[in-house]
Structure formats: C-alpha cells, structure tokens
Amino acid sequence: MGGVPRYGSRSGLALLLATLAIWQLAMRFEHPDFVMGPLEIARHFGEALRSGELLPHIGASLARSVPGFVVGSLAGVVLGLLAGVSRSLDQLLSPVVFLTYPVPKIVFLPIVMLWVGIGDVSKIAVIALACFYPCFINAYYGARGTSTIMVWSGLSMGARRSQILRKVVVPSALPLVFAGLRVSLALSFILLFSTEMINARSGLGFLIRQSESSLRFDLMYVAIGAVAALGYAGDQLLLVIRRRVLAWQEATSR
C-alpha cells in the first residue's frame, strides 16, 4: 500500500513515532501495573530473549502454524485451480465450499479435539481448514478469470491440456492466488493464537494466557510483541516472494 505520491511515507512514520512518544510520556503519570511503556517493553523483550523464556514458545507456535498454513493453502490452491478448470470438479466441490465459507472455522476446534485429541494435530487441522477457504476461492476465481483468447491461442498453437494449465491458467491466476495466500496467512495467525489460548501447554498464545493469569505483565507484553513481529514478518516474507514471482506483472498495487 506504500507509495502515496504527494506526502511520502514520512508523515506516517512521524505519526507512529509520535504515538510511541506520547505513550512513553504518559507513563510518567500514575498508571496501573498492567500498563507499560514502549521502552520498558523493549527492555523486557531483550531480557526474555536472553533468558530463553521466549524462544521455545516461538518454536512451538511455528511448528503448528507453518504445517497448518502449508497444508491448508496448498490444498486450497490446487483444488481451487482444478475446480476453476474442470466443470465436474466445480459442480462437486464449489457448492460445499461456498456454502460453508461464512462458517467460523474455529467452531470445529472442539470437534477435532474430540476426534484426534487435544495435541498439536487438532490445532494444525483447524488452521489448515481455515487456510483452505480463501486460497480455494481466490484460486478458483483466478483460474476462471483466465482470458478465453489466451486459452484459444494456446490451443491453436498446439499446446496440450496440461501445458495450457501450467503455462496459461496458473500464471494468470497467480495474482489472485497470492491475494488468497495473504488472507490465509493472517487467518492462520488468528487461529494459531486462539487455539493456543483455548488449550495448549506451549506456544505464544499459551504464554500470553499464562503470564496474564500469573500477573507477569512483562512477559505478557513480550509475548504479544512477539506475536505482532511474527505476523508482520510472515506478511513481509509473502510480499517479497510475491514480488519475485510476479515480477512480470509490474504491480499497480504493491
């Protein structure tokens, strides 16, 4: 969303810095224990990193979110592309997917917990389920939006069906696929932390809950900061990959 022409991104940065400064200054007044200034949080962050309180939880969270995201979004993209291309698959899958799309996927957590236990598998399964939908829908519309003329010219130049799929449909669907991946990534983080808050013995969501109930607000803020940093880093990574892959499509919206 960058590249605002006239005022540059400097004013946005200024607003961010001003907010932090006001926040820090407000700490000079009397405040309850659970409110902390940015400098204090940064100090605790360094401490938690050094004492090793934070890293195992980050590892546990990533071990849940990465498989869930990969499995769910891969299945979503592949099935979505195929459903966008094949009519019989479309008629089989799309009604189910589009009907269950507005259902909040988190409600399946208790059911999955009941079936496969309260371990990591149930969390990964729910994250994968939630990541499936945006990827499926975007890949589906991406594949369906392939311009007919391109498919025709590919055919008339003698391309086989598999070649058309790989060389025409997939590239033209990619921008939408990445849009779907971005939504899925954000959803995977939401579900990761909520499943960990609901039941887990490790992970950042658990750390937030535990430090909150044991009144260790320093650790709570550190965990929240780590969550924010992870979410931001994942999104930036995805954007970098997207810029690489879609370099040919001189992006209008970065």
Place this chain on the structure above:
Amino acid sequence: MSARWPDLASAFRRVALLAVGVLVWETAARSGLFSPLIVPSVTRIGYQLLLLATQPESLMEAWYSVARGLGGFALAAMVGVALGVLMGRSALAAAFFGPIFSGTYPIPKIALFPIFIYLFGIGSLSKVLLIFLECLYPIVLTTQAGGRAVHRVLLWSAANMGASRGRIVWKVVVPATAPFIFAGCRIALPIAMIVVIITEMISSADGLGYLVMYSLASFKTDRMLAVVIVIALLGVALDRLLVRLRNRLVFWERLESYYAE
C-alpha cells in the same frame, strides 16, 4: 431472467449432498465402531437442536453472541467507511493513516485480548472492541481502494454542475464506492463471527462460544454439535442477509455472488 432448471438442479444437488452426509454420519454412529461420545447419532443432535431452538435460555445465549458480533461489526463499518472514504479521497489522510493501517494489518489483533480484558473488563465491552478492531482493517482498506477508484469524470461533472464538496462526497463518492464498501463488509462479517466465538470460548460465561466449550467440558457431544450447527447457520444467514442488503442498495450492479450458480 434466471433459468429455472439449473436452479432446480443445483438445489437438488445440494439436498442430495446433505442427505449423503447425514446418511454417512448416521451409519457411522449406528455401526458401533465409535463411542456415542465421539459420533452421536443424528437423531440426538436433532433433539438437542430442537431444545436449543425452544429453550429461552439458549436463545438468550445466541442473542448475546449475535449482539456482540453485530455491535462490533456495525461500529467498525461506521468508523471504517468514514475513514476509508477520507483516506481514498485525501492524499494527506492517506499518508497520515495509511502506514499505520498497512503496517499493523498482518498483526493478529486477537493477541491483544488479555490487555483488553484488563482495560475494559471481562464482559461484553472488551469483546465488542476487539471485534471492532479486527473488522476495521478490511473495511478501511477496501473502502480506501474504492474511494481512489472513483471515476474522475463523475467528479468533474458534479463539480461542473456546481455541487459543493460535501455534496460530491455524499452523492458521488459514497455511491461509487458502495460496491467496495460492501466487499469489505463481506470480509469483515465472518471475521466478526470468528472473533465473537473465539473470545467467548476463551473467557466468557455466556454466548454460543461459551456454550460450545461448556458442552464439550461436560461431555455432551450431541449438544456441542448442535451449537456448532447453530453457529454455522448463523454465519451463513448473516452473510446472505448482507448480500441481500447489498443488492438492494447497490441495485445498479448485481453481485456475482459466490453462491449464485
């Protein structure tokens, strides 16, 4: 306009699919392979659904969830549309708020819930505000994109005919942005439902999310599944309602709905 036969065929396919699903479930439940705690029979789930629909207490639980979800969503829609139109039409506002929104967009706001509980109490307020925060982002960002895309010929002709700035915003920009606004709302509404259920699961003594966790903890699987079905139906119904409202308000451009086949 719409041909009747394809409609009937797709409706038939849906009913058939549902019937097959129910049948498979019922055979699994009756086969004796699974404990009824894990796969309760359809009739017991149906009985619990009936109880849910007729008991005033459980209707109240559903009402709590819907009121929280829609409250946060409506708040986000009002603030989000105003902010989005402003950011779409004013470069200054876009430069001012843009980096904050796109920078904090990928951060899961749900992590702030414990702080919200401390700040705003454990009741409805913390939940509604968290829903507001999560819903605000998609609405602001899509509205801004729509506000930027308003055709300048429309703006010029309105200005040429002597419309004031406020009138242009109200009569040209907002209607031209309306499809985008609804697209953003359509992303935000399921998010609102997700966050209601999650926050009620994590810490609450009422609402459907609480009811799910409570039924699970007391090993009433049939009841839990009934509540899950109610939540799912609510999600679908609210989305349908939004699409209907959108097609009525944005009557000049019908939505190629996900569900329209």
